[in-house]
Amino acid sequence: MLLNEKYTNGNSLAAEMVDEFCALARIDAESGREGELSNVVAAKLEDLGLEVARDDAGRRFGGETGNVIGRLPGQMGGEPILLCAHLDRVAPGCGIQPVVLGDRIVSSGDTVLAADDIVGVVAILAGMRLALAECVDLPPIEVVFTVSEENGLAGAKHMDYSAVRSKTGYVLDAARPVGTVVLRSPTHIGLEVAIHGRAAHAGINPEEGISALQIAADSLMRIPFGKVDDHTTANMGVVKGGHATNIVCEHVDLSGEVRSLDHPRALRLAEELAECFRKTAAAHGGSAEVSISIHYPGYRIDSDSQVALRVQSALSRLGRSTVFESSMGGSDANMFNSHGIESVCLGVGFEQVHSCRESVAISELVVAAGLVRQLVASEG
Numbered sequence: 001m002l003l004n005e006k007y008t009n010g011n012s013l014a015a016e017m018v019d020e021f022c023a024l025a026r027i028d029a030e031s032g033r034e035g036e037l038s039n040v041v042a043a044k045l046e047d048l049g050l051e052v053a054r055d056d057a058g059r060r061f062g063g064e065t066g067n068v069i070g071r072l073p074g075q076m077g078g079e080p081i082l083l084c085a086h087l088d089r090v091a092p093g094c095g096i097q098p099v100v101l102g103d104r105i106v107s108s109g110d111t112v113l114a115a116d117d118i119v120g121v122v123a124i125l126a127g128m129r130l131a132l133a134e135c136v137d138l139p140p141i142e143v144v145f146t147v148s149e150e151n152g153l154a155g156a157k158h159m160d161y162s163a164v165r166s167k168t169g170y171v172l173d174a175a176r177p178v179g180t181v182v183l184r185s186p187t188h189i190g191l192e193v194a195i196h197g198r199a200a201h202a203g204i205n206p207e208e209g210i211s212a213l214q215i216a217a218d219s220l221m222r223i224p225f226g227k228v229d230d231h232t233t234a235n236m237g238v239v240k241g242g243h244a245t246n247i248v249c250e251h252v253d254l255s256g257e258v259r260s261l262d263h264p265r266a267l268r269l270a271e272e273l274a275e276c277f278r279k280t281a282a283a284h285g286g287s288a289e290v291s292i293s294i295h296y297p298g299y300r301i302d303s304d305s306q307v308a309l310r311v312q313s314a315l316s317r318l319g320r321s322t323v324f325e326s327s328m329g330g331s332d333a334n335m336f337n338s339h340g341i342e343s344v345c346l347g348v349g350f351e352q353v354h355s356c357r358e359s360v361a362i363s364e365l366v367v368a369a370g371l372v373r374q375l376v377a378s379e380g
């Protein structure tokens with residue numbers, strides 16, 4: 001029997017995981033409000049025998065609590081590995097009532113399900129329980145449950161990296177089937193553009209005005225939108241400005257972003273866009289101030305690296321093939337890689353995330369736990 005079947009046929013395991021998933025999803029924990037949920041999962045890690053601490057990330061970005069960091073010393077010695085999932089979920093994420101429909105957990109329809117990323121949390125807890133129950137000798141394991149991932153990776157950004165020793169990590173947080181390993185993720189850069197024109201009466205002396213709105217429109221016609229090349233995108237997504245139709249618009253704010261799997265390309269493109277706004281504004285007699293900030297840096301992991309080979313081997317023992325992918329989204333793995341923890345993001349089977357149609361197949365939930373169990377221990 002393939003290990004895959006062993007886990008999908010484990011009805012009591014499935015029932016336990018569904019119960020734990022539903023209980024955790026019901027605890028309100030939108031970004032920055034993870035206090036109660038963090039206490040519950042910290043207690044669960046302690047029950048598993050981990051030493052659990054909390055860092056001060058929450059205080060540093062204005063959240064309710066910090067990241068939960070658990071450590072299992074293990075009997076095997078050797079290099080520790082890090083397992084991560086995030087505790088927060090996007091809005092509308094309060095008052096979640098999970099519903100089991102056949103082989104699927106869905107929300108009641110007026111909130112998200114929080115499968116992103118409670119599936120990751122439950123897979124780590126259940127996978128660790130499996131490994132411990134089977135009395136397998138384990139390597140040192142560090143479990144990190146981050147806060148405010150959905151708020152620009154704030155928890156991982158402000159994490160106390162001196163509290164972890166792992167040099168390799170697995171972030172269970174990709175909206176892909178179990179088996180997907182995200183080896184590449186983009187650098188994500190934000191642009192804030194403030195366009196200044198000059199106000200004047202729109203009927204009496206419009207020639208004395210400079211329309212910031214017209215500068216914005218002219219600029220937006222000159223910059224690329226959408227896929228700029230195979231691994232680069234650009235988007236301006238927010239426009240704010242203007243007071244009245246009888247005033248030549250004096251001020252417009254725009255917000256946008258660029259992403260590229262090629263870090264220098266992302267930086268160059270952001271600077272090109274900024275220069276376009278500045279030049280176009282100057283040509284109209286106005287001005288544009290552009291601030292550029294790196295939301296998170298990209299990463300690229302080789303398919304023959306240790307972190308990739310370990311998960312590939314774990315998946316093959318489960319009877320799942322490995323699919324290496326690039327993503328144009330970010331995860332805590334981006335921050336871990338930038339802090340020297342070679343990390344990949346793993347598919348855990350949730351679907352339609354960030355919508356009220358979010359769901360997860362129970363069979364995928366169980367296989368995700370099997371993957372964690374295989375990742376932490378190669379024998380048993």
Ligand SMILES: [Zn+2]
Nearest residue numbers: 086116117173
């Ligand atoms: Zn997520």
